[in-house]
Every structure is written in structure tokens, then in C-alpha cells.
Amino acid sequence: MSQTTQTTQAETAEPITIRLSNGKTLNFASNISQEADEIPIIDVSGIYSDKFEDRQAVAEKIREASHRIGFFYVINHGIDPKHAEVVFEQAKRFFSLPVEKKMEVYTGLVPNEFVGYHPMEHYSRTAAKQKDLSEAFNWAYSAAEDPEAIDKDEPGISIWPSDLDGFREGLYGYHTPLLQFARKLTQIFALALHLPENAFDEYTKKPEAGMRILHYPPQEHSVDDQNGIGAHTDFECFTIVTQDDSAGLEVLSKSGTWIKANPVPGSFVVNIADCFMRQTNDFFVSTVHRVVNKSGRERYSAPFFWGFDRKMLLEPVPTCVSETNPAKYPVMTAGEYYKFRANKAKDDEL
Numbered sequence: 608m609s610q611t612t613q614t615t616q617a618e619t620a621e622p623i624t625i626r627l628s629n630g631k632t633l634n635f636a637s638n639i640s641q642e643a644d645e646i647p648i649i650d651v652s653g654i655y656s657d658k659f660e661d662r663q664a665v666a667e668k669i670r671e672a673s674h675r676i677g678f679f680y681v682i683n684h685g686i687d688p689k690h691a692e693v694v695f696e697q698a699k700r701f702f703s704l705p706v707e708k709k710m711e712v713y714t715g716l717v718p719n720e721f722v723g724y725h726p727m728e729h730y731s732r733t734a735a736k737q738k739d740l741s742e743a744f745n746w747a748y749s750a751a752e753d754p755e756a757i758d759k760d761e762p763g764i765s766i767w768p769s770d771l772d773g774f775r776e777g778l779y780g781y782h783t784p785l786l787q788f789a790r791k792l793t794q795i796f797a798l799a800l801h802l803p804e805n806a807f808d809e810y811t812k813k814p815e816a817g818m819r820i821l822h823y824p825p826q827e828h829s830v831d832d833q834n835g836i837g838a839h840t841d842f843e844c845f846t847i848v849t850q851d852d853s854a855g856l857e858v859l860s861k862s863g864t865w866i867k868a869n870p871v872p873g874s875f876v877v878n879i880a881d882c883f884m885r886q887t888n889d890f891f892v893s894t895v896h897r898v899v900n901k902s903g904r905e906r907y908s909a910p911f912f913w914g915f916d917r918k919m920l921l922e923p924v925p926t927c928v929s930e931t932n933p934a935k936y937p938v939m940t941a942g943e944y945y946k947f948r949a950n951k952a953k954d955d956e957l
């Protein structure tokens with residue numbers, strides 16, 4: 608619904624054009640979001656079954672959702688909700704620190720990498736009048752925290768605030784089960800692409816597995832003038848988002864309508880990201896999404912970004928290319944693509 612505030616005009620019901628940071632230009636019908644049931648809820652308990660047919664049945668649901676909308680909820684994922692609760696507590700603790708303290712781990716201190724603190728109202732992803740009303744802290748894969756790591760001594764690249772006991776431990780307490788879940792889900796994605804279940808195993812031994820906590824104060828400006836996080840696509844293969852109960856995540860459907868991805872208790876939202884879109888030659892949709900926090904409350908979320916080993920080539924998946932459907936994207940390594948996107952996102956922040 609359109610909502611007028613004292614600070615800005617009402618939202619536009621007219622077509623809009625924006626340029627995304629993955630280089631694509633996007634036209635959509637209206638900036639006003641709607642309630643719709645286009646985002647499926649998939650029970651993924653079958654991924655842990657010993658029976659191949661159970662795993663394949665989940666894979667077919669994921670195939671349909673990844674192709675049609677690029678977004679789905681997963682339920683019965685098996686991860687204890689207490690880990691997310693700890694992460695949200697740690698997020699509240701970190702974001703309530705004085706800004707000078709948070710700036711000790713400013714992301715600008717680590718060139719080429721997407722780790723550390725991204726300050727409030729620092730940039731606007733879609734050149735909206737007001738800068739995006741959110742702040743974030745990102746951390747990266749750590750071999751020491753990966754039970755299946757090949758080399759546990761390999762150093763991590765994250766930066767951590769001093770004097771915040773339990774912060775790092777609380778965040779990895781959730782990152783590690785998500786990492787194991789994402790590895791399993793990658794096998795299901797292989798099935799979804801009609802490949803052998805182990806087709807991507809080599810790609811995920813040393814994955815790109817960054818995570819972030821985000822804080823969105825309630826916004827008063829209209830969605831035409833400000834977003835919590837502006838319209839964008841994610842860089843990697845897929846993202847697993849844990850959101851609190853404040854709502855605000857919105858997804859752009861293929862027909863150009865903003866759809867609310869309202870919180871579903873106990874679920875994660877999984878969305879396809881750009882590397883998977885490239886590798887599947889657009890069979891999977893890397894869906895544009897944004898956050899607009901009109902709840903009147905603080906919103907917290909914790910996305911986990913899952914991508915392939917930086918050394919590996921992002922070659923097109925054989926079941927997604929043919930003579931009549933040739934590869935659309937140049938092949939590069941996962942690391943080259945990551946650095947290109949991380950630097951671009953960070954430049955946009957300056």
C-alpha cells in the first residue's frame with residue numbers, strides 16, 4: 608500500500624528504471640510492493656534422507672523455484688534456532704557501540720575484501736535521494752571454524768572489534784552450521800540442475816562463505832526516496848537469509864512487481880545470486896531484492912553468502928548450454944568475479 612509520510616511524497620505507481628551494480632539496467636512496473644504467494648515454502652527435511660528419491664524430490668522443487676523466481680523459503684532445515692538468537696543478540700550489542708568504536712573495523716581498511724563494518728547511511732545502491740538506512744558487519748570463511756576444512760591453519764581475512772568478548776564466537780556459532788547446510792544444499796542444487804549429486808563437491812571444499820549482520824532502523828522516507836538496502840543482486844551462488852520478525856525484505860518478480868518476502872517463523876529465505884545465474888546461463892534467476900523497513904521497529908537480519916572456491920572456473924553447467932542456447936557469460940574464476948564485485952560494491956560506498 609502507498610503510504611505518505613511528513614518527510615517525503617507518496618510512492619510512485621509509475622514505471623521505474625534503475626541501474627544495478629552487476630551492470631544490468633532494470634525496468635519495473637511500480638515501486639509499490641504487494642503481498643503475494645509467489646515465493647514457495649519448501650520443506651527440505653528430505654535432503655538428509657538416505658533415499659535418493661527423497662533428495663531428488665526436494666531438488667525438483669528447488670529447480671522450479673530457482674528458475675521461476677530465484678527465491679524460496681526453506682523449512683525443516685535442521686538448524687537449531689538458538690544459534691540465530693545468539694547472532695541477533697551479538698548484532699544488537701555491536702551496532703549499539705559508539706560509531707568511533709565500530710569504525711575501528713571499517714571495511715575500507717581491508718582492500719578487495721568484503722569484511723568489517725559498513726556504516727549507516729554510507730551509500731545509496733540505486734542513487735535514491737537518501738542514502739540506504741542500514742549498517743552492517745561482514746565476516747568471512749575461516750578454515751579453523753570449518754569441521755571439513757582441508758587446511759585448518761589457513762589464516763582468515765576477517766577483522767574483529769577489540770574488547771567484545773564472545774562476539775566472534777557467537778557469530779561463528781551460527782556460521783558453522785550454515786556452512787554445513789550450504790554444502791549439503793549445493794549437492795541438492797546439483798541434482799536440481801540434473802547433474803550428479805557430487806558435481807560441485809570440489810568447488811565447496813574451500814568455499815567463499817561470507818556472512819553479515821545488518822541493522823535497519825525504521826524508515827520514515829518513502830520508498831522512492833530511501834531504502835534500507837536498495838535494489839541489488841547478490842554476488843555468489845546463493846544466499847541464506849535469517850530475518851527477524853519485522854518484515855521489510857522485498858523481491859522483484861519477473862513481471863516487474865515488488866513482492867513482500869514476509870518472515871515465516873523458523874524459515875530461511877534462500878535466493879539465487881549472480882554466480883549461479885552465470886553458470887546456469889540464466890536458467891536460475893538471480894533475483895533483484897531490497898529491504899524497506901516500514902515496521903516502526905529496528906530490524907535485524909543475517910544473510911549468509913555462499914559461493915565457490917576462488918580458484919575454480921565458473922564454467923557453464925553442461926545441462927544449461929546447447930548449440931541453440933550458447934553460453935552468455937565469459938568464463939572467469941570465482942575469485943576474479945568476487946573481487947570485481949566486491950570492489951565495485953565498495954567503490955559505490957565511497
Ligand SMILES: O=C(O)CCC(=O)C(=O)O
Pocket residue numbers: 819821836841848850856896897898907908909910
Ligand atoms: O536484510 C535482508 O533481509 C537482506 C539483506 C541483503 O539483501 C544483503 O545484505 O545482500
Ligand SMILES: [Fe+2]
Pocket residue numbers: 839840841896
Ligand atoms: Fe542481498
